[in-house]
Structure formats: C-alpha cells, structure tokens
Amino acid sequence: MSHDLTELYREYHASLVRMVYRRTGDHDRAEDIAQETFARAHMAPPNNPRPWLFAVALNLVREDGRRSVRQGRRLQLLRAESPESAPMPDHEYDREERTAAVRAALDQLTERDREALLLKAEGFNYDEIAATLGLAKGAIGTTLARARRRLVEAYRAGEKGSHAASG
Amino acid sequence: MLHLDEGILSALLDGELSGAEQLEVEAHLRGCGECRDRLAELKDFMRESDQLVTALGEVPVKVAASKPGRGRNYRALAWAASIVLAVGLGFAGRSMLQERNVANSLGESGRLGQKAAPVGDTPAPVAVTPPPVSEERASPSASGGGVAPGTVSSADGQRSRDAQDPAAPPDQPIARETERRPAVAQDLSVDSINPRRQLAGDLAEAPTQGFREGAAGTVTPAEADKARRDSTAGQDDQRQPEAGRTEVPALALRARASKDVAAQSQSAPAMLQPRDEANSYALKPPGAPVISMEEAVRVLGGSIRLVDSLTPVRLELEGADSTIRIVYVTAGVEVWLDQQRDRGIAGFRRYQPEGAARKLNTSINTLNWNDLRGFYLTLTGPLPTSVLEQIKARIR
Numbered sequence A: 001m002s003h004d005l006t007e008l009y010r011e012y013h014a015s016l017v018r019m020v021y022r023r024t025g026d027h028d029r030a031e032d033i034a035q036e037t038f039a040r041a042h043m044a045p046p047n048n049p050r051p052w053l054f055a056v057a058l059n060l061v062r063e064d065g066r067r068s069v070r071q072g073r074r075l076q077l078l079r080a081e082s083p084e085s086a087p088m089p090d091h092e093y094d095r096e097e098r099t100a101a102v103r104a105a106l107d108q109l110t111e112r113d114r115e116a117l118l119l120k121a122e123g124f125n126y127d128e129i130a131a132t133l134g135l136a137k138g139a140i141g142t143t144l145a146r147a148r149r150r151l152v153e154a155y156r157a158g159e160k161g162s163h164a165a166s167g
Numbered sequence B: 001m002l003h004l005d006e007g008i009l010s011a012l013l014d015g016e017l018s019g020a021e022q023l024e025v026e027a028h029l030r031g032c033g034e035c036r037d038r039l040a041e042l043k044d045f046m047r048e049s050d051q052l053v054t055a056l057g058e059v060p061v062k063v064a065a066s067k068p069g070r071g072r073n074y075r076a077l078a079w080a081a082s083i084v085l086a087v088g089l090g091f092a093g094r095s096m097l098q099e100r101n102v103a104n105s106l107g108e109s110g111r112l113g114q115k116a117a118p119v120g121d122t123p124a125p126v127a128v129t130p131p132p133v134s135e136e137r138a139s140p141s142a143s144g145g146g147v148a149p150g151t152v153s154s155a156d157g158q159r160s161r162d163a164q165d166p167a168a169p170p171d172q173p174i175a176r177e178t179e180r181r182p183a184v185a186q187d188l189s190v191d192s193i194n195p196r197r198q199l200a201g202d203l204a205e206a207p208t209q210g211f212r213e214g215a216a217g218t219v220t221p222a223e224a225d226k227a228r229r230d231s232t233a234g235q236d237d238q239r240q241p242e243a244g245r246t247e248v249p250a251l252a253l254r255a256r257a258s259k260d261v262a263a264q265s266q267s268a269p270a271m272l273q274p275r276d277e278a279n280s281y282a283l284k285p286p287g288a289p290v291i292s293m294e295e296a297v298r299v300l301g302g303s304i305r306l307v308d309s310l311t312p313v314r315l316e317l318e319g320a321d322s323t324i325r326i327v328y329v330t331a332g333v334e335v336w337l338d339q340q341r342d343r344g345i346a347g348f349r350r351y352q353p354e355g356a357a358r359k360l361n362t363s364i365n366t367l368n369w370n371d372l373r374g375f376y377l378t379l380t381g382p383l384p385t386s387v388l389e390q391i392k393a394r395i396r
Helices: A003-024 A027-043 A049-063 A065-081 A090-107 A111-121 A126-133 A137-166 B006-013 B019-031 B033-056 B059-065 B070-092 B097-115 B130-138 B144-152 B154-164 B177-190 B195-205 B209-218 B221-229 B231-242 B248-257 B259-264 B293-299 B354-360 B385-392
Strands: B314-318 B323-330 B333-341 B365-370 B375-381
Touching: A003 A027, A003 A049, A003 A111, A027 A049, A027 B385, A049 A111, A049 A126, A090 A111, A090 A137, A090 B033, A111 A126, A111 A137, A111 B033, A126 A137, A137 B006, A137 B033, B006 B019, B006 B033, B019 B033, B293 B314, B293 B323, B365 B385, B375 B385
Parallel strands: none
Antiparallel strands: B314 B323, B323 B333, B333 B375, B365 B375
C-alpha cells in the first residue's frame, strides 16, 4: 500500500466512519462501508480524495439503504438479547432515546439536505460539499440553511409528539 | 429594499464569504433589521442543528462505554489495529508519484478539515496534531515496520517506555528512536474523546493472549534487514515486538479464527530471544510457527508465489501439509495468501474463516486455484471478490 494512501486512511477514516455511522445508526455497517470505500480508493486512487471518498461512502449507503436498516434492527435485537450486556443506566437510556429522536428527525430531510448536513459536521467547506454531492457551490448555503431548519423543526415536532403520547 | 437570501446568510455564518463579500453583507445588516432578525434565527437553527448532529453519535463513546463481549472489543481492536498496520505499511510500501501529487494537493483540504472541525466533536487525530505526523514522517528511514508498534500501543508503549526511561517525560519528543511513541501518545492525549485513545485503552485491557502468538511476526524479513543496517533502530524495533501491538489486526483475526491457537497462548510475558541471521523474527508464537522467507521457499521446494508490489507482514507454516501463509495488509485489512506445492494431494485444505467473519460482520471472500505451475493457492480477505481478483492478478 502506498505511503499516500496510508495518509488518506489516517486522515479520513475516523471521520468517514463517524459520518456513515450518523447516517445509518449502525456501527458495524459504518465500518464495513468505510473499509469498502478505502478498498476502492486503493484500486483506483482518486485525484480529489476527500470528496471522492465521502461520495463513494454515501453511494454505498444509498445503494444498501434497506439492508443496513434491517441489519441495524437485527443488531439492536442481538445486543438486547446478549447476556453479556448489562442493563443500561438511566442516563444512557435517555441518550439512546435522544439519538433515536434525532435520527428520526434526520430521516425526514431530503437525501441531499441530510448529506450536506452530515458532511458539514465532518468539517467540509462549501467547495468540498459541492464537489462531494455534485452540486453548485452557490446552492450549498441555501441547502444547509434549509437542512438545519428542517432538522430542528422536525426534532421539536417529534419531541412534542412524544411528550403528548407519554402524557 | 432588497434583502439577503438565506444562502448568503448561511455562507456568512459558515465563514464562506470573501473579505469583500463579508464587508458588503455586514454593511447591509447594519441598516436592515429584518435581515438581522433572519440572521439571528439562522444562527439559532445552526447551533441547535449542530448539537443534534453531534448527539447522533460519538462512535468512540459507544465503543468504550459499553463493556462488550468479545465481538465488540474485537471490532474495535481490528479497527484500531488496521490503522496501525496501515500506518506501518505506508512506510514499508512503495510510493507512487501520482499519489504523492495527490497527497500534496490533499494538503489543502487536510488543513481545511482542521480549520472547520465539527462542532463539539473531535477531528481525526492526525488533523489535530501535525507535529506527531511530521515526526513519524521524519523517521521512516529508521525502520519501516518500527513505526507501527508505536501508534496504537501508545498506552502500553508509553508504559514500557517509561519503565525503560523513567526520567523522560511521556509527552516530550525525545531525540531518540522511540520518540515516535511519545509523539503519538501526545497525539492521543490531546482529545479527551478521541476514538483512538479509547481504543488504546481497550487494547491495553484487552486479552493479550492472542497477540503473543503472533508477536514474532512484527518485523518482516525486508524490514528486519533494513533495521539491522540501521543499528539504532534495530534495538528498539526488537524491544517493541514484546508489546506485540503491531500485529493486532493480524492477531485479532488469527486469535479468533483458530481457537486452539488462542487457547495455547500463554499469559506470561513474551520473552525476547537473541536474534540470529537464520530467523529474522524475535519471537516464536506457540501456534502456527512464523518462519522466514528463506525457510518458506525451502518448504515450497525452491520457489514461492508473491503478490507484486505488496510487502509481506509475516509468513507462517500451516499445519502438517506444508502450507505457507503469507500475510499482507492492503487497504487497511489483512489478506492471506496460502500456498502449497501441487503434489497430487487430493482435498487441498480450504480456509474457513468463520470466526473472523462473525466478529467482523464482514463477508470474507476466498479464491482458490491451481496455478498450473505446481502451486495450489488460496487468497482470503475481507474484501470484495473483485478486489481479490485484482490482487490475484499481481501474483508472481
């Protein structure tokens, strides 16, 4: 493996895994996708690596969307059933609930808005987001503004709903 | 009066406007209450949205917080260790001009990545601490394989190093061969929720049994020769294998894949043996014996099949049927090339990595073939078959 691909791996692997994890909620799947992405980079070294890597990863997520959701559910079940897992303390349970609520809100965004938001969270600037998603740079500001607003509104709506439900 | 659209306002908040543009926008804002209100609203949305996205997942916290069964730990280890080997092999491997150019142009986006770190989150370690990276770059000539032991084993490496030299403060780079390790330890200590720190912690706690057996394989013959030539590096390279960290990914796979090996592993600390020219490896594992290239060639009757442009991490002698396993690392994962002479033996043993596949939750693919020139070969790895085919095409 070349020296520079190692650099790529070192610089972006963690960020890539995190982004895909936030996107899918499945840690194992995120690792697999990251691995697959770097394997492809190894075979065809990209000229503009960061947008390329993240674009490939997002494509893999999209292609495999349904399967990853099923796996995620299965893994959740396995984790719950595993005798080794101790019962979750309250604060962890709250955090898990919150994570689920945020993910539900994120799911309400369009694919493009969601991806732009997650890339921004990984430190991408507008140029890089544009390159990764194949958009015009001028559209990124609007996309992010819309994504942020919709995420917050969806989350608030979800919280309100769940509070009403729990009475 | 014309107002600023939210795209411009977002760009302002995200620092994406040029100096001139920013002046213009600020001038407008001074005179327009409506736009100021909209900016404030956007700012609130931005802040709250950042918090929500951050709440979506701190992958490292999840890995460390749950005290998992072997499966989880294993994945964390394999992940961390694949990074270790990726780094190590980066120095051992060939560099291609094209990719070097890419890296140079990458430098910009790397810096940008540092500047615009995700809110409330920690960037990848390399982005945070440039000095350790350049430190590692500065010492590749010392020894290719030697870099790897330092990176993930910083927790242990630091402990062992402190034991060797208590006077040296752990986070000060020292002008010695081992400076790589304090540099990386510093790297790890910078971010409190850095995934690698958690993983280093996990590694320190993790059962080390599986690692002992492969610790011998930390130095390939090529790297061992290089290290021998460089006398300062040589000694420290020999010291580090006792931590056995370089081989974490390999060993993680091996320990899980072959239960008998793990069972045989001793909990006593591995002892260094004096080096000899015949055998470049400092330690012999209790399981599948690690052997030198010369021995492997002899076992195979005078020739051996290798993958072009990849450097073996170690070689092993498998079982009674004289199968040689060459372990490579590419694209951050371990790939095994098993080979034996075609002696007309029926039922060539087929590798079944069920244990590893289960833990990794990744499909491990295998290619088996007879190269019609006297060798049965098997190529195994957690890579798509198409990628394995490409590796197979480079076998000479």
